[in-house]
Amino acid sequence: MKTVRSMVLVSSDPESQKRGSTEIYAAFEQLLSQYGLSEEVQLTYATDIGNSTAVPLVMIYPEAVIYGPLLVSEVPHIVEEHLYKGRIVDEKLAPRYALSGRIAWLQARKGTLPAENRVVLKNVGLIDPESIDDYIAQDGYQALGLALTQTPEEVIKTISDSGLQGRGGAGFPTGLKWSFVRKAAGAKKYVICNADESEPGTFKDRVLLEGDPHRTIESMLIAAYAVGADEGYIYIRGEYQLALQRLEAAIKQAEEYGFLGKNIFGSGLNFHLHVHAGAGAYVCGEETALIESLEGKRGEPRSRPPYPTNEGLWGKPTLINNVETLANIPPIIIHGAEWYRKMGTPSSPGTKVYTILGNVNDKGLIEVPMGITLREIITIYAKGMKDGNFKMAQTGGSGGSIIPSSLQDTPMDFESFKKAGVALGSGALLICNENVCIVDLAKVLINFFRVESCGKCTPCRIGTKRALDILTNISNGQGKMEDLDELENLSHDLIALSNCGLGQTAGTPLKEMLNYFRAEVEAHIKLGICPSGTCQMYN
Amino acid sequence: MAEQKFAENEVVELVTKIVTSIGTTRGDLIPILQKVTNELGYISQEAIQQISVLLKLPTKEITSVATFYRMLSTKPHGRHIVQFCESAPCHIAGGREVLSALKEALQLEPGETSADNKWTFYTTSCLGICGVGPVILIDTEIHGNVTPDQIPSILGRYE
Numbered sequence: 001m002k003t004v005r006s007m008v009l010v011s012s013d014p015e016s017q018k019r020g021s022t023e024i025y026a027a028f029e030q031l032l033s034q035y036g037l038s039e040e041v042q043l044t045y046a047t048d049i050g051n052s053t054a055v056p057l058v059m060i061y062p063e064a065v066i067y068g069p070l071l072v073s074e075v076p077h078i079v080e081e082h083l084y085k086g087r088i089v090d091e092k093l094a095p096r097y098a099l100s101g102r103i104a105w106l107q108a109r110k111g112t113l114p115a116e117n118r119v120v121l122k123n124v125g126l127i128d129p130e131s132i133d134d135y136i137a138q139d140g141y142q143a144l145g146l147a148l149t150q151t152p153e154e155v156i157k158t159i160s161d162s163g164l165q166g167r168g169g170a171g172f173p174t175g176l177k178w179s180f181v182r183k184a185a186g187a188k189k190y191v192i193c194n195a196d197e198s199e200p201g202t203f204k205d206r207v208l209l210e211g212d213p214h215r216t217i218e219s220m221l222i223a224a225y226a227v228g229a230d231e232g233y234i235y236i237r238g239e240y241q242l243a244l245q246r247l248e249a250a251i252k253q254a255e256e257y258g259f260l261g262k263n264i265f266g267s268g269l270n271f272h273l274h275v276h277a278g279a280g281a282y283v284c285g286e287e288t289a290l291i292e293s294l295e296g297k298r299g300e301p302r303s304r305p306p307y308p309t310n311e312g313l314w315g316k317p318t319l320i321n322n323v324e325t326l327a328n329i330p331p332i333i334i335h336g337a338e339w340y341r342k343m344g345t346p347s348s349p350g351t352k353v354y355t356i357l358g359n360v361n362d363k364g365l366i367e368v369p370m371g372i373t374l375r376e377i378i379t380i381y382a383k384g385m386k387d388g389n390f391k392m393a394q395t396g397g398s399g400g401s402i403i404p405s406s407l408q409d410t411p412m413d414f415e416s417f418k419k420a421g422v423a424l425g426s427g428a429l430l431i432c433n434e435n436v437c438i439v440d441l442a443k444v445l446i447n448f449f450r451v452e453s454c455g456k457c458t459p460c461r462i463g464t465k466r467a468l469d470i471l472t473n474i475s476n477g478q479g480k481m482e483d484l485d486e487l488e489n490l491s492h493d494l495i496a497l498s499n500c501g502l503g504q505t506a507g508t509p510l511k512e513m514l515n516y517f518r519a520e521v522e523a524h525i526k527l528g529i530c531p532s533g534t535c536q537m538y539n
Numbered sequence: 540m541a542e543q544k545f546a547e548n549e550v551v552e553l554v555t556k557i558v559t560s561i562g563t564t565r566g567d568l569i570p571i572l573q574k575v576t577n578e579l580g581y582i583s584q585e586a587i588q589q590i591s592v593l594l595k596l597p598t599k600e601i602t603s604v605a606t607f608y609r610m611l612s613t614k615p616h617g618r619h620i621v622q623f624c625e626s627a628p629c630h631i632a633g634g635r636e637v638l639s640a641l642k643e644a645l646q647l648e649p650g651e652t653s654a655d656n657k658w659t660f661y662t663t664s665c666l667g668i669c670g671v672g673p674v675i676l677i678d679t680e681i682h683g684n685v686t687p688d689q690i691p692s693i694l695g696r697y698e
Contacts, residue, residue, distance in 0.1 A: 200626035200665035238573070238610045239666055241679070279569055280609030282664055296568035298607040357628045357669050364670055394627060428669070430628050444630045448664055454607070 201428030344370030396425010460503030
């Protein structure tokens with residue numbers, strides 16, 4: 001292969017072509033030969049550059065400079081200045097706000113824009129999820145091979161050093177959890193992947209499982225080796241039929257290749273993996289309820305302690321990790337803890353996958369470094385509000401927090417959010433404009449918890465029902481000021497007295513509604529008005 | 540969903556076949572109930588009886604599990620099950636209007652089955668397809684970005 005000094009990539013998506021990228025390519029070709037640069041500079045078309053309003057784009061490596069929108073007439077100047085004299089043409093650089101997706105990340109490496117960085121979703125959409133060979137071609141199962149050359153303690157140390165925290169919502173340090181299971185007494189241990197993704201608005205795990213099922217299998221194998229488990233379950237929500245089929249196919253392929261089964265890679269590691277489809281219960285995403293469900297019982301959370309790390313499935317030490325958490329493992333093993341810590345914030349390293357929903361122009365899935373702010377997400381990735389102004393965002397499905405606009409510039413990582421008194425949740429961002437009524441939203445959220453409460457403990461079973469009744473009254477114009485005190489008490493009781501996370505997070509929307517939007521609630525009660533015009537007031 | 544009625548001996552036979560293919564431990568109970576729901580349309584009393592015999596579990600235990608999960612059913616359904624997502628992302632995206640249009644078109648409240656046994660209507664929690672909310676799930680078919688005026692034509696596609 002000949003070595004080249006520079007690489008020029010011309011965007012060639014349909015929009016770029018319409019705006020003359022073919023002519024630009026031809027102009028480059030002609031000028032490069034004119035300057036005698038054809039040998040040193042490689043010219044190619046780039047297809048997958050993400051969205052941009054600044055097409056046609058021209059990227060020049062190794063500087064990773066992005067020019068755009070470019071006209072044919074400007075090509076001679078670029079060739080002469082940049083490629084011949086080696087000076088970057090600042091005035092033709094693509095404006096930062098016009099870039100998104102992978103191309104934005106490219107520019108971010110120059111330290112400008114907090115952009116999308118696909119670590120977890122790296123393969124999604126690029127490989128054939130039904131082909132193990134495709135996964136292997138993308139360095140798949142290499143991390144497993146590498147981990148098997150280390151001691152389990154070394155693997156756990158790498159994960160601990162990386163600072164990876166659970167991505168299911170709670171943010172528990174993953175390395176610490178692994179070490180608990182490693183140290184737990186007992187010959188039989190289990191590894192469970194929690195794929196019972198049911199938080200409203202969250203579908204990151206579905207995309208991961210549908211797009212890159214082998215990643216989950218490989219991560220579970222590494223986890224099994226590290227904690228000393230020989231059997232694993234993927235508990236996937238029953239509605240995710242496609243993900244389920246792909247996982248089953250992937251497991252079969254991995255077994256055929258000898259990546260699952262006995263004496264894997266000749267290392268003495270044995271691991272058998274099963275898939276269990278959920279039967280429709282949000283509460284089963286809670287780890288002890290999930291275990292109960294795997295054991296064939298009602299999905300009612302257990303009292304803790306003992307924690308699953310000591311007494312989990314069938315009473316044996318059990319490691320339970322979320323899909324996204326696990327997907328971080330192979331890159332950490334391959335590139336090391338230090339590499340991982342370069343992304344995100346010091347207290348929350350790495351990236352986070354978010355689903356963006358609500359009143360924005362661009363809904364969908366993004367993966368960005370931890371510590372990005374809500375304002376950045378809305379303006380850069382969601383391409384701004386669709387209509388109206390930003391009023392609040394609800395993070396992490398129903399289990400998250402209501403983020404008022406005053407917290408728009410808080411870095412989104414576990415620690416900063418905790419300090420601000422809100423929760424990052426599981427990664428759903430429901431962006432609301434001022435047409436969304438806080439009482440109406442709280443009603444929907446509480447109703448979700450009321451429906452999904454397993455009914456085992458009283459604060460949750462009765463509390464959610466009572467809160468819904470009060471909120472319904474308020475939204476009908478029949479609220480009383482005393483109701484606010486009762487909601488406050490209910491919220492406190494739910495948070496303090498519920499047995500599991502479901503009831504505890506059910507109190508959060510109430511608390512935040514009263515903290516940040518009390519005036520709006522009072523308007524319903526005192527004035528009989530719904531300021532956003534959502535609630536039907538009957539009096 | 541299966542709509543034909545099964546005779547008692549057929550139920551026993553089918554359940555036995557399902558249990559043999561899955562297993563008889565306690566951990567097999569939910570997969571068994573899922574398969575029974577899929578093949579019989581719902582988990583009938585006869586089915587529970589037969590599972591109880593084969594798994595050596597009291598019927599009340601089986602009923603307690605069968606009634607806990609949303610995707611298991613101990614009641615027969617109409618020919619088509621219409622599920623409407625009532626979680627916040629769909630609600631914000633115009634779900635409220637779609638819900639009332641749906642109720643109006645079906646003439647049903649959530650949880651009810653129509654008199655001609657064509658429809659059973661449920662509201663459900665998030666289905667994980669929020670990118671295209673509001674979402675209606677009919678049997679196993681997803682309809683996304685639904686607007687109230689599309690309801691009649693969507694429902695019209697089902698026999």
